Amino acid sequence: MNDKKIFSFNLYKSVFLQIKIIGIIGIVLSVFISCTRIINEASSYKAYLKHTDTYGKIIVSGVTDNEYLVVIIPFIILTLGILIWHFQNTRSGSDFYHSLPYTRNALFLSRFLAATSWFFLIILSSLVSQLICYGFNSQWYVIDTKGIILMHISMFLYGFQALCAISLGCALTGNVLSNCITSGMIIFLPRFITSLAFELIDSATILRVNNVPGLLNNRYNLDVGIIFSDLGFNQDFDFTEIVTCKASYVYTIILSIIYLLLAMIVFNKRKSEYAGQGAISKPVRFVICVAIVTAINIVSFVTFINSEGGYQDVWEIVATILVTIFVLGLYEFVSSKRISYIYKAIPGFIVGLVLTILISFGLDFIIDNINNYTPTLDNTKSVTLSVMCNNINAIETNYLISQTKSIEIKDEEVIDILSNAFEKSKEQAKKDNFDFASEERNIAVIVGFKGFIFDNKRIVWLNEDEINNLAARLESNAKYKKVYYDYPDVKKVSVNYDGPFELDYNKANEVYSIAVQELKSLDFKDCFYARLTNSYNDFNVDFSRNGKKYNVSIPLSQDYTPEAMSEMMNYRIDELNSNTELKNELIKKLEGISNDSSVDLFDYGAEFSLTNGKKYSIRFALHSYSCKDRASITAHEYSLSEQDKKEIIETAIEALKTGQSIEKIDANDKFLCVYVSRIYDDDYYENYDAYYQDEDLNEVSDYIYFINMKDKY
C-alpha cells in the first residue's frame, strides 16, 4: 500500500517512527497512571479493611475513574499535532516535504494517520492495563467493563477531534503560536460564543431550566463539552452524561471528519511559501478577527441592551472594546510579528462589532420571549414532569429524573394544572424577584412544556393540592407510574448515607431494602408525594449501568417509610445500650441536672466525663421526620416550659434505664433525640492518627438515643 497519490505506507511508517518518542512516553504515562492508581486504591482499601469489615466493594464505572485522561490527552494530542505539521512552519521543511514524490493528499493522510495510530495505541494501552489491573484486584471491585471500554472510546474520540482541529489550525497558519491559537479557536470559539449567549439567557430569564436545545448543547461536542464541564461553564450536564452519550460520539465523529476534510483542502491549497507566516490568507485572518471581537464584546453589549443601559453598562462596553483592541494587536503580533499591522484588523473589528450588536438585539428578543412565555392547552401538546434533586438544580444522573424526563404526558388536566402552577410561580418570582420557594409553593419540579415546534423546560413550584391532583391524574399513566416504583437491587448498588443517623454499610443496606419494600407498597399518590419532596434523611444510592453512574434518592420519612425509620433509630439505640459505662454515666448526669434550671439541654447542653477520662456532651432536640411537616424536619427549638423540660429529662432517664426501642411510628409522632457526643482535646489530634488506630476506629464518637414522644409536644 504505497500509493503516492492517496496514502503511502512507507511515508506513514517513516513518520510513525519519527514521532515514536512521544508515543512511547504517552503509553508509559497512561499505563503508569492507570496501574498505580488502581494498585494504590486496592492497597489502601486492603489496609482499611483490616480495621473494619463493614465495607462493600468499590464501584468502578470506568468513567469518573478515568477523568485524569481528560487532562493528559490534550498535551499528548497537541504535541503530536505540532510535531507532524511543524514542517509547514519552516521554509526548509516545507520545501523538503513538498518536493517529495507524493501528492499533497498522500502527504497529509500518511502523516495524520501516523499520529492517530500512536494516539490509538496510547488509549489502547490504558484500556488493556486497566482491565488487567482490575482483573488482578477484582475482589475489591465491582467493575463495569462496558463502562471502561465506553470511556476509552470517548477519550479516543475526544483526542481524535482535537487532532483533526489542530491539523486544520496548522494548515491555516504558519508558526507554532498561531497554530496553537487558531486550533484552540476552531475547537472552542464558536461554542464559547453560543455558550455565552445561553449563559446570558439563563441569567436574565426566570424559572427557566438551564437547557441548551438540540445540537447547540455542548454535550454533543466531546472536546467542548468535557473541557467546559471541567471548567464549570455552561453546565447543564455532567461529565458522565457526555462520555456515555452515543449521540455525542456520532456528532463528534462527523465534526472531526469535517475538520479533517477542511484541513486536507487547506493543506492542498496551502502555498509552500507561507511557511513561517501567521494566518495564510486575508479571509482567514478576517474571520478570526470577527470571532475574537464577538466573543469579547457580546456580554457587555447584551447586558447594556437588556438592562436598558446605564453608565456602568456603558463603561463595561468601553472596557471590553479596549480589551478587544489589545487582543487584536497581540494576535497581529503573533501572526505577522508586526504590531503595527493592527490596522489590518480594522475591517474585522468593525464587522465584529456590528455582528455583536445584531446578536445582542437577537438575544434580547429571545429573553423577552422566554420571560413572557405562557403555556396553555392550545400551545402545549404534551408535558414531561421530573423531580428536582434539591430545590435549585436538577442533576440528570438522578435515575428518576433520567427516566421521567422522556415520558410525554398528554393528559389535558395535567397540562392545565402545571400551566396554572407555572403562571402562579412566575407571578411570585417576578414579584419577589427570585426563583426560590415561597411558603405556600415549596415543592419544585421540572416541567417540559412541549409545543408543536419548541420545547420549553421550566421550573414550576407546586403546592400540596396540586401535587395531589397531579398524582390522581398520573396514576392512570402506567409508564409514568412504573418509574416511581423502580429501584435498583440492593446487591448491585453502593449505598451512601450521610444523614444524621450514622449507619454502617451493612445496616444502611438493610435499611435501604426495608425502605424500598415500604415505598413499593405505597399508593401512587403517596409514592409520588414522597419522591417529589426531599426529606432530611435521604438515602443516596449509586449504581452503574452501561457505563453511566446513576443516583437514586430514597426519601425516608415517618409518613411513608416508618419501618425503615424505626430500624435506623433502633440501630442507634442499640449502640448506646451496648456502651453500659457511658449509658450509666449519662443517666447519673441527667438525674443530677434534672432539677437544675441553669442547664438548658435544648440549647448548649451539658458535659460530663467518664472514669477513663473521656469527655462527652449531651444535648436534647425534638424532631419530626415527616416530609409533610417540612418546617419540623430540621433541627429546631421548641418553646417549652420548665415543667415540660423536666418531664422530658425524666422521660429520657426512664427510657435509658429500660433500654426501650422504637416500635410503631405514626406520621404525627415527634421524637426526643438525645445527642451524646465525644469531646476531644486539642492534644488528641496531634498525637493520634485516628484513621489507623483500631481503638479509635471502632469507637463511636456520636450517639443518638431516640424516644418516641408521640404527639405530646
Add this chain to the structure above:
Amino acid sequence: MIEIKNVCKKFDRFEALKNISSNIEEGSIYGMVGSNGAGKSTLLRVLAGIYKPDNGVVEFNSKVVYNNPDVKKDICFVGDELFFLPGANLKNMASFYKDIYDDFNIDKFKELVASFKLDISKNIGYFSKGMRRQAAIILALSTNAKYLLFDETFDGLDPVVRRHVKNLLYDKVLQGETTIIISSHSLRELEDLCDHLILIHQGGLVLDSDVLDLKTHKFKVQVAFKEDFDKTKFDGFEIINFVKQGSVANIIINGNKDEVYDRLSSLNPILLEILPLTLEEVFIYEMESLGYCCKLEELAM
C-alpha cells in the same frame, strides 16, 4: 525534456518570476545565474514542483510537475536551506530516502559516504555546515533520480570538496543517467561545470545560451590601423561592443573566430590580436547589448 512555458510567480505583490520560458535538454548540466533575489531559487522550486506557478506551466516530458508524484519520483531537490529529519543520522536519512525513491542505491550511498569521509552514525545535527551540505549531496546522488536540482549547492564547501562534487556531477551526466540543474550567484562557480547557462535578473530571463557557444562565438579583438578609423570600418561584423582608446580599438565581436580573423587581416591592420573573454565579460556585454546597464558589482557575480 523540461519545458518552462511562460512561468510567472508572485509573492503578494512582488513579482518573483516574470514570464520565463526555456527548454532544458536531457543529459545536460544546466546553470542558473543571477544576483541575490533575482528569482533563481523561486524558479528552481517551481521546477521541483514545490511552488505552483501563478501563470504558465512546467512540464517534464509533457507532464506537469506540480502535485504529480509520477513526475516527482524522478526529481530530487536539494535546497539552499537544508532539511533533515530531527535527530537523524545519515543511515536514518538513507532509510527514509530508500522508502521514497524506488531507485535509491544503498551501495552507491555507502561508497559516497566513504569518499566524503563522513560518519554515517553521527547525528547530522552535529555536522558542520559544509558536512551537512555534503550529506545532502550524497543522499541526492544516491537516489539515482533522473533530474537533480541543486540550489546554491557549493555554498559552504571547501575547494577540494567542491572539485570532488563537480567530478561526481560530471560522471553522473556522462553516464547518461541524469540531468542536473544548478543555481548559483557565482558565475565562476558554474563556468567550468555547466553546458548551458541562463541569467536571471529581477525575475526576468535575460540570457539563455549554450556555454560553448558563448565562449567560442564571442571574443575580444584588439586592432589598430595606420590611418584613423571608426566603427564604420567594421561594417559587416556583428559587433557587440566597440571602444577606441587612442589608435587602438577593443571590439567585442560575435562570430566564427577564424573567419573574423581572416577578414580583419585583409584590412591590413598594424595590430590584430584575438583575446578570449571570461564568461563574466560575455554576460556583461550581452546584457549591455540587451539594454541592461549593469556592472559586475551590481550582478555580484
